[in-house]
Amino acid sequence: MDDHESNRAPGAPIRVEVNRRTVIETGTTVLLLTALPRAAVAAGSVGNNEPLPPPVNVELQINGRRHSLTLDPRTTLLDALREHLALTGSKKGCDHGQCGACTVLIEGRRINSCLTLAVMHDGQTITTIEGLAQGENLHPLQTAFVEHDGFQCGYCTSGQICSAIGMLAESRSGMPSYVTEDLTKSAAELTDAEIRERMSGNICRCAAYPNIVEAIKQAAGMPT
Amino acid sequence: MKAFTYQRADSTAQAAAAAVEPGAKIIAGGTNLLDLMKLQVETPSNLVDINRLPLDKIEETPDGGLRIGTLVRNSDLAADPRVRQRYGVLSRALLAGASAQLRNKATTGGNLLQRTRCYYFYDITKPCNKRSPGSGCAAIAGFNRIHAILGTSEHCIATHPSDMAVAMRTLDAKVETVNRQGETKVIPIAEFYRLPGNTPEIETSLKPGEIITAVTLPPPPPGVQVYRKVRDRASYAFALVSVAAIVDSTRGRIRSARLAFGGLAHRPWRVAYAEQRLVNAPANTTTFTAAADAVLEGAHGFGGNDFKLPLTRRTLTGVLLEITTQS
Numbered sequence: 001m002d003d004h005e006s007n008r009a010p011g012a013p014i015r016v017e018v019n020r021r022t023v024i025e026t027g028t029t030v031l032l033l034t035a036l037p038r039a040a041v042a043a044g045s046v047g048n049n050e051p052l053p054p055p056v057n058v059e060l061q062i063n064g065r066r067h068s069l070t071l072d073p074r075t076t077l078l079d080a081l082r083e084h085l086a087l088t089g090s091k092k093g094c095d096h097g098q099c100g101a102c103t104v105l106i107e108g109r110r111i112n113s114c115l116t117l118a119v120m121h122d123g124q125t126i127t128t129i130e131g132l133a134q135g136e137n138l139h140p141l142q143t144a145f146v147e148h149d150g151f152q153c154g155y156c157t158s159g160q161i162c163s164a165i166g167m168l169a170e171s172r173s174g175m176p177s178y179v180t181e182d183l184t185k186s187a188a189e190l191t192d193a194e195i196r197e198r199m200s201g202n203i204c205r206c207a208a209y210p211n212i213v214e215a216i217k218q219a220a221g222m223p224t
Numbered sequence: 225m226k227a228f229t230y231q232r233a234d235s236t237a238q239a240a241a242a243a244v245e246p247g248a249k250i251i252a253g254g255t256n257l258l259d260l261m262k263l264q265v266e267t268p269s270n271l272v273d274i275n276r277l278p279l280d281k282i283e284e285t286p287d288g289g290l291r292i293g294t295l296v297r298n299s300d301l302a303a304d305p306r307v308r309q310r311y312g313v314l315s316r317a318l319l320a321g322a323s324a325q326l327r328n329k330a331t332t333g334g335n336l337l338q339r340t341r342c343y344y345f346y347d348i349t350k351p352c353n354k355r356s357p358g359s360g361c362a363a364i365a366g367f368n369r370i371h372a373i374l375g376t377s378e379h380c381i382a383t384h385p386s387d388m389a390v391a392m393r394t395l396d397a398k399v400e401t402v403n404r405q406g407e408t409k410v411i412p413i414a415e416f417y418r419l420p421g422n423t424p425e426i427e428t429s430l431k432p433g434e435i436i437t438a439v440t441l442p443p444p445p446p447g448v449q450v451y452r453k454v455r456d457r458a459s460y461a462f463a464l465v466s467v468a469a470i471v472d473s474t475r476g477r478i479r480s481a482r483l484a485f486g487g488l489a490h491r492p493w494r495v496a497y498a499e500q501r502l503v504n505a506p507a508n509t510t511t512f513t514a515a516a517d518a519v520l521e522g523a524h525g526f527g528g529n530d531f532k533l534p535l536t537r538r539t540l541t542g543v544l545l546e547i548t549t550q551s
Binding site for chain 2: 051052053054074097100103109110112116117120163166167170174175178180183184186197198199200201
């Protein structure tokens, strides 16, 4: 199949052209997918006879750019990013809020984008991994992850980095964690144990955890 | 996910009116509901989004307690200076639950109403009386490591998964609700959750269309507050057993005690008789054993969860020792 993806402008719809060769090579799946609206495919409702619900208009401010979308209400924020806006940096790991690979920042707070609907965030400001670098200059956490080898396969990395940004902001604002000894103190010192507990919503199956902790410490200006 | 229509509520009255319709479901944080919808355990036909309602404040009450709006996020409640100072057990319980990302999204009302994490409830190919009344319970003779040992029935042995609710049970929290007629109600948390009995699908005393607007906490009782959670990994896991304790003691003698347990039953478990055994008693093993005996009266395992009986006993003893030796 041709690589239409590479010629596509950011945000443009994904088109799959079907010709005789495509069908022979890929079977009927491609035909099925093109016959259905993309939102329904992303929402996982292939193959039933239910009428589609009325679409919803959603406006999202993502990485400083305004996007107007018309979506099946089932579309999760993660699917809106990946399937409708081609922002595939946020990853779909478990799709059930257990792995953290889909972590993005909404109004500066980290959340799992797989466990929320895009329409619930109409009018809100979202930052994804694609929005962190300033031109060619990486975000300090991105630099730190590279310098400390904070990954192996890299699949969890965008979630780890977005999560770490949210975590450092939470820590600076004095938010306690489960391992904070004294809750009555206004701010807890960011120890290794604090970083590990606060980052426990991001799983790394390559187990790059020690290097992730070091990278976060560097970005936080702590001795590593 | 099954198809649904989406509507954003502009007022609690509007939300309550929409929620009373068959197939309607309120969504707040959505961290549990959307998970269940993806698996088609929940299949609402209309989703009513209440996130824009002004129910996200924590306010002082005239009696010296706190009123927590239903949309206050778990992370904000845990971090609130008044909660940290006066209701440490609640802050600790919240911080013991889920991950930071989920706590940033999950709400107070939603946390109370989250569903069990029983594997069979989640698997729509298996019988489950809670999901599909009358289909049977696959957990009783199945994998039941995480299941209840108290208050079970032959129809359901699921546990309530919330940490927050366990802390609120020791604090005698009250749940405030409103219905479509605008009538408000205050439900003591002791009466909020039901045991499974022969209707495990009915989990709370909320009526259809009745919406939680706030949770109020009375002034904190005297004593040291502790929340201890035992789980299969050190973070980001549900409780096998958890204990919320508020114990007032001095020089080796207990003046008063409140104890609630998570991971043991269909609702946060609290036994007045167990607490009475601690009042004016010396802080020693005999006393702690008597309290544990009272908590576990009628408890029984289903094979995979038999370990919860001794684990509850040890966890309670550990908590009581910790509190009474520091005060």
